[in-house]
Amino acid sequence: MLAQRLVAALARPAAQQPLWPDPARTAAVVRQLREAAPIVTPAETARLSARLAAVARGEAFLLQGGDCAETFADNTEPHLRANLGLLKRIALVLTHAAGRPVVPVARLAGQYAKPRSQPVDAQGLPVYRGDIINSVEPTLAARTPDPHRMLRAHANAARAMAWARRICREELADPHALHQQNLRFVGSSPVGARHLRQAEELDRSLRFMAGLGTRGRTAQQSEIYVSHEALLLDYESALLWADTRGPEPLFSSGLAHFLWIGERTRGLDGAHIAFAELLSNPIGVKIGPNTTPEQAVEYVRRLDPHATPGRLTLISRMGHAQVREVLPPIVEKVTASGHQVIWQCDPMHGNSQTSGNGYKTRRFSHIIEEITGFFEVHRELGTHPGGLHLEATGEDVTECLGGARGLGEDDLPARYRTACDPRLNAEQSMELAFTVADLLAESTVHHLERAR
Numbered sequence: 001m002l003a004q005r006l007v008a009a010l011a012r013p014a015a016q017q018p019l020w021p022d023p024a025r026t027a028a029v030v031r032q033l034r035e036a037a038p039i040v041t042p043a044e045t046a047r048l049s050a051r052l053a054a055v056a057r058g059e060a061f062l063l064q065g066g067d068c069a070e071t072f073a074d075n076t077e078p079h080l081r082a083n084l085g086l087l088k089r090i091a092l093v094l095t096h097a098a099g100r101p102v103v104p105v106a107r108l109a110g111q112y113a114k115p116r117s118q119p120v121d122a123q124g125l126p127v128y129r130g131d132i133i134n135s136v137e138p139t140l141a142a143r144t145p146d147p148h149r150m151l152r153a154h155a156n157a158a159r160a161m162a163w164a165r166r167i168c169r170e171e172l173a174d175p176h177a178l179h180q181q182n183l184r185f186v187g188s189s190p191v192g193a194r195h196l197r198q199a200e201e202l203d204r205s206l207r208f209m210a211g212l213g214t215r216g217r218t219a220q221q222s223e224i225y226v227s228h229e230a231l232l233l234d235y236e237s238a239l240l241w242a243d244t245r246g247p248e249p250l251f252s253s254g255l256a257h258f259l260w261i262g263e264r265t266r267g268l269d270g271a272h273i274a275f276a277e278l279l280s281n282p283i284g285v286k287i288g289p290n291t292t293p294e295q296a297v298e299y300v301r302r303l304d305p306h307a308t309p310g311r312l313t314l315i316s317r318m319g320h321a322q323v324r325e326v327l328p329p330i331v332e333k334v335t336a337s338g339h340q341v342i343w344q345c346d347p348m349h350g351n352s353q354t355s356g357n358g359y360k361t362r363r364f365s366h367i368i369e370e371i372t373g374f375f376e377v378h379r380e381l382g383t384h385p386g387g388l389h390l391e392a393t394g395e396d397v398t399e400c401l402g403g404a405r406g407l408g409e410d411d412l413p414a415r416y417r418t419a420c421d422p423r424l425n426a427e428q429s430m431e432l433a434f435t436v437a438d439l440l441a442e443s444t445v446h447h448l449e450r451a452r
């Protein structure tokens, strides 16, 4: 029955899929993938579901982030350490500000497929669709979709997951060490003085905990969950466990704990939403500025049929100029439906622009403005601003404009390394973290006042 539903889901129109040149070879690769080892376990995914239920109830915060596009070349321990370290450092600042747990979900171990606006690039070549499909190198041969890349993606994801588990357990579980790195940011950033008070308060809290005899190295501190966009359906549908623990039999993805459906593939009649309906994993749906409140309620109805808190995350990416106008009626209508979704802000994808010198970029001030608008909307409506979804790296790239160092267009070429969209660098990310910390602290106060 479930297998038949899967066949029916995949028979629906699927946007953004590659035209594999040799279907027989693709089928052979998919058969091989079905035999491959899973990247994550259902028990881990169930643990994330429980953590996300707390987020949906307003008792925790979801922090998701990482590269726009993972690449095979950058799948190295140092790169993962930098990105995971950044995620954990941001999480520490936000945990302290919110006085609530932060659930860390990396864009990692599978974020290899990219939806694109145009099928061809400026040179007339097939566009780069992520390392799982073709190569970024600008030649016709390299851009031709190659199904064998799905096997390479799986092997890379398995390696990344093993590293991520080890790095988070052995290197990033000590809040004191993370805090020391954050203090270095505060000491060296041109806007560090602005964040000194927050850093000192965190310092005091950590010393207080040490006084109580705990360094805070808990199992929760070393946890990490992974996520990616469920875009390439040949890959996503190849590794599924049967999951009979819930109210109806479903599949649990063996490829990631959390999967999201992107803005370009969220059509209600399409294969991606139908596929997501068959998963027991927590699911995200990106909602852009054209989303209507009625559509949002339909996602809730289809993807959260049993009204499970945190099962669905609605990831708004409206753009800084539209968030205050477009988001409120959506939040109101979904709230009235009685479902407890997670409201997450992706301040990246609605704020992309092309610089005068031809780089795809984003302005730091626009990113902050969208997050501020998101918090304002939820404060106004009395709902929980439950999470943040960032494209960010712990490396010192020059891809987004602005921030404390005032990165300008002329700075972009120096270290513009992304394979797709521009990421915040480590310093811009920490500046954002301290800014969001203030917003979160405020929202916690309002939450407590309302609860009284």
Ligand SMILES: O=C[C@H](O)[C@H](O)COP(=O)(O)O
Residues within 6 Å of the ligand: 068, 114, 115, 116, 117, 118, 349, 360, 420, 421
């Ligand atoms: O990461 C996201 C998408 O792949 C991206 O925003 C689409 O980018 P494009 O407009 O450059 O194709």
Ligand SMILES: C=C(OP(=O)(O)O)C(=O)O
Residues within 6 Å of the ligand: 068, 115, 229, 261, 262, 263, 264, 286, 317, 346, 349
């Ligand atoms: C493509 C992405 O986002 P969106 O679907 O919101 O454009 C992404 O998060 O990588």
